[in-house]
Amino acid sequence: MANYTERAKQSHAVEWLNDNAQVLSIALFFIACMGFFWALTDTFMTTGNLLNVVRQGAPVLIVAVAMTFVIMTAGIDLAVGSIVALINALAAILMANGFDWVTTSVMMLAAGAVVGLAQGWFISFQGIAAFIVTLAGMSILRGIALYITEGYSIPIKDQAGFFWLGRGTLAGIPVPAILAVLVAIIGFIIMRNTRYGRQVVAVGSNLEAARRVGMPARWIVCSVYMMSGIACAIAGLLIAARLGSGSSNAAVGFEMQVIAAVVLGGTSLMGGRGSILGTALGALTILIIGNGLILMHVSPFLTQIVTGVIILLAVWMNTRLFGAGFKLGKKG
Amino acid sequence: MSETAQRGGAIPPNSATPLVSLRDIRLTFGSHQALRGVDLDVMPGECLALLGDNAAGKSTLSKVISGTYIPDSGTITVQGEEVRFTGPNDARSRNIEMVFQDLALCDHIDVVGNLFLGRELNKGPFLDQKAMLARAQEMLEALEIRIPRLTARVEKLSGGQRQAIAIARAASFQPKVLIMDEPTSALAVAEVEAVLSLINRVKAKGVGVVLITHRLQDVFRVCDRAAIMYEGTKVAERMIADTNLEEIVNLITGGH
Structure with a gap:
């Protein structure tokens, strides 16, 4: 008679802490940042400032949710900033040529999906590394945006409904922020509670195992890049709606912000x-650090350095303290 | 040498129809003759050991049964019906399950999720976590596998527990044939015992088990019959009751 040896059962609280260590660590870091800027500036903890942060940060949050799915499959999408710029410019050009904003938006969502699918096809069906495909995409798509706009910023005129998407409020909350929260909630539910989400995790965890149990592994990998493209389209439209113009120079450095958030x-x-909740907190942390440093009148040149250092430190702590080997209640 | 002798002189079949029978299976990878005409029967409720040195063709043959490899020629008969597998899903739909040497578990998914990997239960558009947890508990209980917490991620479990989950996954969806490739090779002593008693329990349910292993002591513990492979052919078949370790070793090394 053989039995498996069993360890003493841990308390539920400790198990819960172990399972959620990553999210807890970023949550603590987020609260610490909030406290820091609250203490050191008068303006940070005001409704107006916080609403501004979420309005401006909505595109980052939306794309970071999609990027979480991409990175969960052990992929990466470096082209997100370029897709946002392309959609941003294209939308302005279409509206300048007489298309109404609803038609334009639908076309842009489709365009984002097509661009994402194209990248996904090279990655999953042609077996080229995601890093290479999206690095090329980053250059090509920004190039197209520059080419079609010839580098000019294109104004958007007389589209009240469209501007409301970027500038309006609903019950006092900026519309982009509401959209971003909706996207995050949908992403959270898909990741945790649907078969598709389970398939994404399985493919990222063990591609061969997913294939052997009959999951359409290639399609799953391809689909996350399509989702990323659609999220970028939403972000591009929101930026155009907020600024009232389309430019090939939109969203420069956007991919770094998004990847850092994830x-x-x-x-x-x-x-x-990974988790969508962690990503949401990560995105908010990046955004308030950027905002808080400006309010502290730190030189804008220093801001980049400080942001980078904080990200490096946070991720370092995350892997050292809460990495795979980490277990609460275990000494040594 | 007659045709039958070349294929290892099959033991006269008993009264039951075999769950799976392979006849004259040939498979070539480029210029490498992986299988050179193999016959094999798997009977219900028995454990068949597939033995042989490295590169003898054991794993290749097991992958033919599980639909991962498609043979160049030869026939596969499942319960009297000739079939042609085009992939692992075909074999799975005929209740042939395989436990892979590398287990094929997803480390970041919990025990329940791994047991239901690729067969998730849905409630509307969402995963039915409650039902899966309840079924998983029943599945593991039926096989007397004890895992402290079914919502723990698989990466936190020991080698033996992972092995048990891989076997439970294959054994729990009413398989008729269960193929296990080196299920005990990386395990501690207590864990090997658990896997062996698990094999006996599965066998008792009428499942035909194919065990690929290098651990001959395991063969004498749980198997009823042994097929010995050498250089892509089956060179011998013995009832375990009528043979001994020395003979098996001689057959494997070709020193007879």
């Missing part, structure tokens, strides 16, 4: 491990 949120670049 990684800060505890999602592993090796795939399989």
Whole structure:
């Protein structure tokens, strides 16, 4: 008679802490940042400022949710900033040529999906590394945006409904922020509670195992890039609606902000491990650091350095303290 | 040498129809003759050991049964009906399950999720976590597998527990044939015992088990019959009751 040896059962609280260590760590870091800027500036903790942060940060949050799915499959999408710029410019050009904003928006969502699908096809069906495909995409798509706008910013005129998307409020809350929260909630539910979400995690965790149990592994990998493209289209439209113009120079450095938000949120670049909640907190942390440093009158040149250092430190702490080997209640 | 002798002189079949029978299976990878005409029967409720040195063709043959490889020629008959597998899903739909040497578990998914991997239960558009947890508990209880917490991620479990989950996954969806490739190779002593008693319990339910292993002591513990492969052919078949370790070793090394 053989039995498996069993360890003493841990308390539920400790188990829960262990399972959620990554999210808890970023949540603590987020609260610490909030406290820091609240203490050191008069303006940070005001409704007006916080609403501004979420309005401006909505595109980052939306794309970071999609990027979480991409990174969960152990992939990466470096082209998100370029897709946002392309959609941003294209939308302005279409509206300048007499299309109404609803038609334009639908076409732009489709365009984002097509661009994402194209990248996904090269990655999953042609087996080219995601890093290479999206690096090329980053250059090509920004190039197209520059080419069609010839570098000019294109104004959007007389589209009240469209401007409301970027500038309006609903019950005092900016519309972009509401959209971003909706996207995050949908992403959260898909990741945790649907078969598709389970398939994304499985493919990222063990591609071969997913294939052997009959999951359409290639399609799943391809689909996350399509979702990323659609999220970028939403972000591009929101930026155009807020600024009232389309430009090929929109969203420069956007991909770094998005990837930093996802990684800060505890999602592993090796795939399989991550959470939308962590990503949301990561994105908010990045946004308030940027905002808070400006309010502290730190030189804008220093802001970039400080942001980078904070991200590096946070991720370092995350992997050292809360990495795979971490277990509460275990000494040594 | 007659045709039958070349294929290892099959033991006269008993009264039951075999769950799976392979006849004259040939498979070539480029210029490498992986399988050179193999016959094999898997009977219900028995454990068949597939033995042989490395590169003898054991794993290749098991992958033919599980639909991962498609043979160049030869026939596969499942319960009297000739079939042609085009992939692992075909074999799965005929209740042939395989436990892979590398287990094929997803480390970042919990025990329940791994047991239901690729067969998730849905409630409307969402996963039915409650039903899956309840079914998983029943599945593991039926096989007397004890895992402290079913919502723990698989990466936190020991080698033996992971092995047990891989076997439970294959054994729980009413398989008729269960193929296990080296299920005990990386396990501690207590864990090996658990896997062996698990094999006996599965066998008792009438499942035909194919066990690929290098651990001959395991063969004498749980198997009823052994087929010995050498250089892509089946060179011998013995009832375990009528043979001994020495003979098996000689057959494997070709020193007879």
